[in-house]
Amino acid sequence: MKKEKIDIAIVGAGVSGVYSAWKLKKQYPKKKIVVFEGGDHVGGRLLSVVPPGIPNMVAELGGMRILTSQTLIVNLIKELNKELPGDEQITNYPFPVDQNQNIAYLRGVYLRLQDFVTQPNKVPYALSFIEKGSTPGQLITNAIEQLVPGITAANLNDEQRHKMTQTAEFEGIPLYKWGFWNVLYRVISGEAYEFCMDAGGYDSTLVNWNAADAIPWYLADFGVGVTYEGFTTGFQRVPITLGKLFQDLGGEIRLNNKLESFTREKDTFDLVFEKGLVEADSLILAMPRRSLDLITQHSPLLHAIQPLITAVTPRPLFKLFTTYANPWWTVAGYWNAAGTYVPLASGRTVTDLPVRQTYYWPNSDGTPALSGPAMLLASYDDGTNIGFWDGLRPQRKKAWLHGGKHSQPEVPFVGDETQAPAAVNNDLNQKWEEYKAPAEMVTEITRQLRQIHDLSYSPVVKSAAFRDWGEDPFGGGWNSWNIGVKSWEVRDKIVHPLNEVPLYICGEAYSDAQGWVEGALQTADIMLKHLL
Numbered sequence: 001m002k003k004e005k006i007d008i009a010i011v012g013a014g015v016s017g018v019y020s021a022w023k024l025k026k027q028y029p030k031k032k033i034v035v036f037e038g039g040d041h042v043g044g045r046l047l048s049v050v051p052p053g054i055p056n057m058v059a060e061l062g063g064m065r066i067l068t069s070q071t072l073i074v075n076l077i078k079e080l081n082k083e084l085p086g087d088e089q090i091t092n093y094p095f096p097v098d099q100n101q102n103i104a105y106l107r108g109v110y111l112r113l114q115d116f117v118t119q120p121n122k123v124p125y126a127l128s129f130i131e132k133g134s135t136p137g138q139l140i141t142n143a144i145e146q147l148v149p150g151i152t153a154a155n156l157n158d159e160q161r162h163k164m165t166q167t168a169e170f171e172g173i174p175l176y177k178w179g180f181w182n183v184l185y186r187v188i189s190g191e192a193y194e195f196c197m198d199a200g201g202y203d204s205t206l207v208n209w210n211a212a213d214a215i216p217w218y219l220a221d222f223g224v225g226v227t228y229e230g231f232t233t234g235f236q237r238v239p240i241t242l243g244k245l246f247q248d249l250g251g252e253i254r255l256n257n258k259l260e261s262f263t264r265e266k267d268t269f270d271l272v273f274e275k276g277l278v279e280a281d282s283l284i285l286a287m288p289r290r291s292l293d294l295i296t297q298h299s300p301l302l303h304a305i306q307p308l309i310t311a312v313t314p315r316p317l318f319k320l321f322t323t324y325a326n327p328w329w330t331v332a333g334y335w336n337a338a339g340t341y342v343p344l345a346s347g348r349t350v351t352d353l354p355v356r357q358t359y360y361w362p363n364s365d366g367t368p369a370l371s372g373p374a375m376l377l378a379s380y381d382d383g384t385n386i387g388f389w390d391g392l393r394p395q396r397k398k399a400w401l402h403g404g405k406h407s408q409p410e411v412p413f414v415g416d417e418t419q420a421p422a423a424v425n426n427d428l429n430q431k432w433e434e435y436k437a438p439a440e441m442v443t444e445i446t447r448q449l450r451q452i453h454d455l456s457y458s459p460v461v462k463s464a465a466f467r468d469w470g471e472d473p474f475g476g477g478w479n480s481w482n483i484g485v486k487s488w489e490v491r492d493k494i495v496h497p498l499n500e501v502p503l504y505i506c507g508e509a510y511s512d513a514q515g516w517v518e519g520a521l522q523t524a525d526i527m528l529k530h531l532l
Contacts, residue, residue, distance in 0.1 A: 002277070006032045009271060009280035011259045013037035014044025016506045016520035017286030018242040018253070019076070020528060025249040027532055033251050035243070036273060038258035038473060041236075041430050042243040045469060045477060046517070048234025049432045051323045052463050054373045056363050058234040058428075059321045061435060061467040062477070063517060064377075065095045065228040065235075067220065069158070070518040072525070073238075080241050090237055093366025095228035098135075099347035101333055105452040106198050106352050112334060113350075116199070125195040131188065136196040137222045140206070143187045144215050148175070152219065161216035162512055166488055168212065179208030179483045180215070198352040203383030204315040209480035213487050217514065232364050236428055238517070261298035264501065272298075282502040284527070288509040290314050290475020294400075305497040311485045312509050316470035317477025318386045320379040320437060320445055321361070323462045327374035329360060332453040344453075345370060348380075354388035355448040356381035378445050378464075382477065386470060392441040393468070400472035406435060437464035478508065478515030487512070495527040504530065 008024060010017050013035050021035045041047070047062035066073050081089045100114035107124040113135075115122050120132040131139060145152045148168045151161055168175040170183055184193055184206065197206050205218065220226070231237060243253050254275075262271045262283065271278040285292065292309050296302040302309065330343035345368035349358045359377035363369055379389075399406050437445075442464045450458050469477035481487040494510050497503065506527045511519030 003270070003279045004276060005279045006034050007280070008033045008282045008284065009269065009278060010035045010284040010286055011037075011271075012044065012286035012291070012507070013039075013042045013239070013243065013253055013255070014286060014507065014520065015046065015239045015242070015517050016508070016524040017044070017284070018042060018239050018246060019521060020284055020286060020506060020524045021251055021253075022242050022246040022249070023524075023528055024531065025246050025251045029249060033246075034278075035246070035251070035253045036257050036259060036271075036278075037253065037255045038274075040255050042253060042255075043236040043239040045474060046236040046239055047430060047467060048231075048236035048428050049430050049435065049465065050428065051321065051375055051432050051465070054323060054375055056365075057361060057369070057375050058231070058364055059361070059375065059377075059432070059465065060230075060235055061319050061321070061465065062469070063235050065230050066092075066517065068227045068229055069220065070513070070516065072521040073517050076521060077238065080238070080245070083245060084241065088241075090241065091232045092229040093232060093362070095230040095362075095366070096347045097228060101342045101344055102347045103332065103344070103349040103452060104199055104351070105349070105454075106195075110454055123195070126189075126191045127195065128189050128192070131192045136200040139188060139192055139196050140184070140200075140218060141223055143184055144219065146187045147183050147211075148215060151215065152223065154224065158216055158220050158512065161219060162213075162488070165212040165215050166486075170211075174212075175215070176210055176212035176486055177484050178211040180211045180218075181206060181208040183211050199350055201348065201350045201357040201380075203356075203381070203385045204478075204480070205382075207383065208483060209313070210483050210485055210487060213481040213512070213514075216512075220513070230362070230366060232366070234428055235517075236430075240428070259295055261295055262301070263299070264301055264503075269503075282504070282531070284504045284506065286506050286524075288314065288474060288476070288507055289479055291473040292505070293475070294473055301498065301501070301503060305494070308490055308494045308497055308510075311482055311487070311490045311494075312479040312514070313482055314470075314474070314476030314509075315382060315478050315480055315515075316386045316468070317382045318379065318389060318466070318468050318470070319377060320389075320441065320464065320466040321375060322378040322442070322445065322449075322464045323373065323375045324459050325373060325462060326371065326459065327360070327369050328455075328459050329376070329453060330370060332455065343370070349452055351448075351452045353448050353452060354381065354385055355379045355445060355452065356385060358449065358452065373462075376449070378449060386468065389441060389466075389468070392444055393438060393466070406467070406471065432463065432465050435465040435467055437466040441466065479510075480514055491523065492526060495523060496530045 045062040104111040109124045258274045269283045333343040357380040361375040506523040508519035513519035
């Protein structure tokens with residue numbers, strides 16, 4: 001079979017891949033640069049779909065928000081908007097998370113989030129006297145301050161906090177050799193840890209990953225004064241825009257073309273794709289750890305850098321959206337001290353049930369859905385908790401093995417056939433129908449939603465869609481640094497792991513902002529310094 005000759009091959013059309021492609025094409029307009037993507041969409045773990053019958057909402061089956069403190073993504077959006085006409089601008093809205101009226105259903109007790117502070121005796125955990133009256137975020141932030149004094153100061157940025165933890169010690173041992181769970185258990189009670197795990201909504205953020213990375217990461221995401229923003233036309237619009245700008249410059253993006261292996265012959269790379277052979281002068285693998293693992297066996301160069309590749313662990317994430325004829329959850333609000341009824345309309349509810357987090361999804365302009373067709377991010381969970389849903393869905397790894405993008409149920413949940421199909425909106429090429437949830441999963445999520453809202457009835461689910469990011473080729477929704485790893489050294493080395501060999505690796509997995517697009521942009525920028 002004849003080999004195609006190109007200058008730069010980029011494998012992976014997630015944010016780091018298409019961002020790198022755009023930057024390189026602007027610098028080298030005459031070079032042949034091609035992005036190869038094994039799946040059928042640009043965006044990787046950004047996946048925005050429009051639900052059937054609700055054109056004014058966008059479900060984020062992947063990443064759904066940014067931090068306003070994340071300068072790389074904020075500045076990138078500004079840069080992209082300079083290239084876009086007014087009606088195609090990427091716009092954001094405030095994305096609320098924890099609000100006073102939101103529910104916390106923990107150990108069978110119904111609470112409002114404000115009760116953690118205002119009625120601490122109702123919290124069903126045996127907290128110590130000094131632990132009572134705090135939110136989960138306050139408890140962990142206070143614990144972090146004890147572990148690394150001064151790190152919670154408001155005038156510090158993320159980079160400064162990372163510098164502090166790189167040299168910090170706990171009990172005479174470098175902090176990077178400790179697990180986050182291990183050090184937390186030294187400064188808070190076991191009950192406080194369980195409370196923070198349950199009420200925090202996530203399983204994997206407080207587990208035993210590298211404490212030197214977990215501490216600044218936690219403060220960036222859950223610290224004091226953190227604010228989030230969502231996207232009016234979907235987060236996936238960012239990589240789609242990057243991809244279009246790259247193509248406008250003459251670059252190519254080839255979807256549904258999985259990389260199977262690669263070798264280095266003389267001064268070029270020989271790449272074996274499902275759809276042919278390619279010879280490239282330079283190779284960029286814009287891929288997370290699991291994707292690298294899948295091609296390592298038949299790619300000898302990756303054998304030599306296994307200690308770098310295996311320095312992180314993939315963490316599963318799961319999302320399930322459900323749609324309804326009306327926002328029935330608003331009736332689960334409460335009467336405040338002023339005698340005013342506050343509907344349950346935005347933010348999230350948390351629980352220790354497998355559903356874990358439920359977000360009351362906003363309209364595409366960020367306003368709460370108070371009437372008409374509405375949608376929930378019915379379940380957002382992570383870590384080992386995802387195993388609960390495995391009995392209610394197809395086997396996880398079958399899709400990638402057999403050329404599919406998602407494990408489809410044998411008997412899909414059809415929903416309301418009278419509803420219009422989801423629109424392909426704003427160039428989003430993925431459809432809600434391709435991610436439909438099976439009936440068993442919808443039945444179970446309905447049962448748990450009624451329980452956490454203390455309601456005996458809820459309207460029928462019109463349609464449901466889910467995405468399990470533990471499926472191949474992603475292996476997880478985010479990646480975390482392993483205990484004992486000097487992440488700052490691995491981060492800078494893996495972008496160009498072999499001297500004199502033009503092989504490069506980038507993506508959120510090996511960044512300071514794991515789980516965020518910010519991390520994908522950070523490692524791409526570090527890598528581009530070697531190439532530009």
